Amino acid sequence: MWVNDEAAAALGLKNGDLVLLENQDGVRSGPVRVRATPRIRKDAVYLVHGFGHRGSRLSRAEGRGASDNLLITRYRLDPISGGAGMRVNFVRLIREV
Amino acid sequence: MATRTVRWVLRYRPGQRVVHWLHTGAFFVLLITGLALIWPPLSFLAAGGLSRLLHRVAAVIFLLTPALYALLDFRGLRDLIRDSFTYTREDLEWLKGFPGYFLGRTSHLPPQGRVNAGQKIHHALTIIAYFAISGSGLALWLGKGSLGPTGLLAATLVHDLSMALMAILTVGHIYFTFVYDALPAMTTGYVSEEYARMEHALWLASIPQEPPYVIEVQEEIPEPRRVPGARAEEEAVG
Amino acid sequence: MARLAMLIDLSRCLGCQACVIACKAGRELAPGERWVEIREVVWGRFPELRGAFVPHRCFHCAEAACVQVCPTGALYKRDGFTLVDFDRCSGCGYCVEVCPYKVPRLVDGRVSKCASCLDLVQRGEEPWCVRTCPAGALQCGTREEILAEARARVAALRDRYPEAQIYGETQMGGLGVIMVLPTPPETLGLPAQPQVPPLVLWKGGAQPLSLGALALSVLTSGIAFFIARRRHLEEKRNSQNHGE
Numbered sequence: 001m002w003v004n005d006e007a008a009a010a011l012g013l014k015n016g017d018l019v020l021l022e023n024q025d026g027v028r029s030g031p032v033r034v035r036a037t038p039r040i041r042k043d044a045v046y047l048v049h050g051f052g053h054r055g056s057r058l059s060r061a062e063g064r065g066a067s068d069n070l071l072i073t074r075y076r077l078d079p080i081s082g083g084a085g086m087r088v089n090f091v092r093l094i095r096e097v
Numbered sequence: 098m099a100t101r102t103v104r105w106v107l108r109y110r111p112g113q114r115v116v117h118w119l120h121t122g123a124f125f126v127l128l129i130t131g132l133a134l135i136w137p138p139l140s141f142l143a144a145g146g147l148s149r150l151l152h153r154v155a156a157v158i159f160l161l162t163p164a165l166y167a168l169l170d171f172r173g174l175r176d177l178i179r180d181s182f183t184y185t186r187e188d189l190e191w192l193k194g195f196p197g198y199f200l201g202r203t204s205h206l207p208p209q210g211r212v213n214a215g216q217k218i219h220h221a222l223t224i225i226a227y228f229a230i231s232g233s234g235l236a237l238w239l240g241k242g243s244l245g246p247t248g249l250l251a252a253t254l255v256h257d258l259s260m261a262l263m264a265i266l267t268v269g270h271i272y273f274t275f276v277y278d279a280l281p282a283m284t285t286g287y288v289s290e291e292y293a294r295m296e297h298a299l300w301l302a303s304i305p306q307e308p309p310y311v312i313e314v315q316e317e318i319p320e321p322r323r324v325p326g327a328r329a330e331e332e333a334v335g
Numbered sequence: 336m337a338r339l340a341m342l343i344d345l346s347r348c349l350g351c352q353a354c355v356i357a358c359k360a361g362r363e364l365a366p367g368e369r370w371v372e373i374r375e376v377v378w379g380r381f382p383e384l385r386g387a388f389v390p391h392r393c394f395h396c397a398e399a400a401c402v403q404v405c406p407t408g409a410l411y412k413r414d415g416f417t418l419v420d421f422d423r424c425s426g427c428g429y430c431v432e433v434c435p436y437k438v439p440r441l442v443d444g445r446v447s448k449c450a451s452c453l454d455l456v457q458r459g460e461e462p463w464c465v466r467t468c469p470a471g472a473l474q475c476g477t478r479e480e481i482l483a484e485a486r487a488r489v490a491a492l493r494d495r496y497p498e499a500q501i502y503g504e505t506q507m508g509g510l511g512v513i514m515v516l517p518t519p520p521e522t523l524g525l526p527a528q529p530q531v532p533p534l535v536l537w538k539g540g541a542q543p544l545s546l547g548a549l550a551l552s553v554l555t556s557g558i559a560f561f562i563a564r565r566r567h568l569e570e571k572r573n574s575q576n577h578g579e
Contacts, residue, residue, distance in 0.1 A: 004381070038380040134406035134425065135542045143407045143425035146444045200559065201566030204574070241428050241441075246400060247532045249432035254541050261545035265552045272556040276563045295574065324568060 001066065002046035003093075005036040011093060018096035021045075021066055023089045025073045029066035031096045045091065047071075103316045105287035106301060107309055112170030117283055120162045124267070126155035131260060153238065160231055180212050181220035188214035201276055208298035215273070219266055226266075230259040287312070338415040339456065340481040341465070343390055344515040345523070346492055346499070347472035350375060350388035354464035354473065358449070361463030368442045370449040371464060376523050387516075389523045393417060393438050393449040394503065395511025400531040401430035401439060401448075403538060409446065415478060415511045416451035435507070435529035451511075481513050488515045507531075 001021075003013065013019065015036045021029040030052050040046055052067025076085045109117070130148035133139040142148040166174040187207045191198075191214040194206045198215065206213075212220070233256040236244065244252060274280055277296065282288045290311070293301040304310045355371045364370065370392060377386035395417045402410045402417060409423035410430060424445040431439045431446075439448040452462035456475060460466070465473040474484060485501045492499035496517040503510030506529060520527050 039377060039384060041381050140407050144423050146426040149426050201563035202570055204570060244432045246433045249429055250532045250534060250537060253537050257541045257545050261548055264549050268552045268556050276567055
């Protein structure tokens with residue numbers, strides 16, 4: 001998960017640390033590793049899509065990483081096109097110990 | 098046919114002989130598979146990694162030879178190392194007479210101990226080359242990815258030059274073995290008393306003159322042979 | 336054939352990896368083996384970010400270190416490219432150590448690197464990567480054509496990229512892959528002037544010296560043997576007659 005490096009330092013996080021994400025509705029993700037980088041803005045984090053599977057038969061993928069899908073509990077609709085904006089959820093970072 | 102009593106002197110114990118031939122076998126496999134990388138007529142061995150595999154198998158044997166020596170005949174290993182690095186004034190005298198020794202004469206040399214000065218130098222250089230070639234060889238084998246161009250150049254130079262040293266020492270070793278009929282020392286373990294007297298008189302005098310150090314064997318008296326360029330007549334020995 | 340070269344224009348590369356896949360498929364590489372890699376290089380801080388996609392692949396150096404060091408001659412130069420005779424490769428891995436760009440890998444006990452699609456070019460076709468690139472970043476032709484094209488592209492890039500330059504004209508005696516860089520090489524992880532140590536010390540120095548010394552010792556011993564043997568036997572006979 002990309003976190004702005006200055007924001008990460010302020011949170012006491014460094015590259016490779018494991019964190020959980022909890023959104024505004026209390027949904028928690030699986031653990032995911034921090035990538036502290038100057039390439040992202042300070043008020044956003046970026047998750048690679050396609051992880052955090054829960055299927056028990058996905059022997060290699062089950063429980064690995066965090067699912068962006070499950071954290072999207074709210075969305076906004078564009079009033080003209082009807083397109084869905086999904087990046088309107090906010091998360092807390094919880095250090096995984 | 099008449100016989101005579103000939104005395105044979107124990108020179109190398111079984112453990113020493115085993116180690117010698119194991120080392121020899123490994124060395125020649127290493128030499129040939131190594132030459133495959135620098136001598137074009139042998140480069141066909143390298144294709145597909147055949148020489149690489151054989152080189153590594155033989156290398157493990159080569160590397161373990163001193164440990165095996167310590168296990169089989171620790172006294173032999175200890176004597177080898179001690180004698181090879183202990184030099185006296187007699188050794189210097191002997192070395193001055195080396196050209197004559199190279200061309201088949203020993204009578205002008207001072208009496209020698211168990212190993213003569215030439216052998217000491219051969220052993221010492223072999224031991225030093227052993228460490229150089231093993232170290233550089235292990236670097237080339239296991240250091241993949243961490244050597245870099247300079248490390249690779251250094252390792253191959255050390256490896257190449259120690260190989261050349263050991264190979265030339267081996268040529269000399271084989272040469273002297275056959276000039277002086279020393280092969281039985283490493284096959285049967287024994288040398289003739291005559292050889293011991295001519296080559297290592299001090300050593301002969303220092304060992305017990307009884308079995309198993311000195312044994313007596315009945316031998317047929319050989320017919321006198323004509324040797325080209327020698328005197329025409331000889332008195333029969335006996 | 337004339338001396339050939341390839342052009343890679345980093346200002347156009349999208350990082351789509353199509354060249355990577357086309358090469359794997361066209362040359363039927365082993366699973367996990369690839370001859371072209373695309374590395375993403377980024378610097379700066381959001382929102383002032385700069386970057387490029389930099390190819391990591393054989394640059395076909397004119398004075399290739401791998402060719403200098405290869406013990407079996409499996410690596411060799413032809414028509415401006417560094418070719419590979421995979422059957423000759425001994426798997427020693429010296430090329431891996433010595434390449435200043437760290438390009439060659441060992442796969443299945445043999446060297447793995449772009450061997451150039453010279454066979455296709457000689458038939459009038461384009462290399463797999465060149466024919467696949469959707470952005471027009473790759474070209475193949477004679478070295479003169481490629482250098483002229485590179486200079487033209489650099490000139491056209493200058494207003495957007497004031498530091499645009501050619502890479503590969505002089506490095507390692509001249510690279511067979513000429514690159515158009517939007518920014519200086521150091522910013523993209525490319526060494527400005529890669530150096531290799533004098534490998535000729537081994538190939539041209541220690542090797543012939545060792546072989547020559549060995550041959551000389553064999554010859555000398557061979558000749559001396561007959562003299563020495565005779566003299567030794569003589570001495571033995573004399574001591575037998577005068578001794579015991």
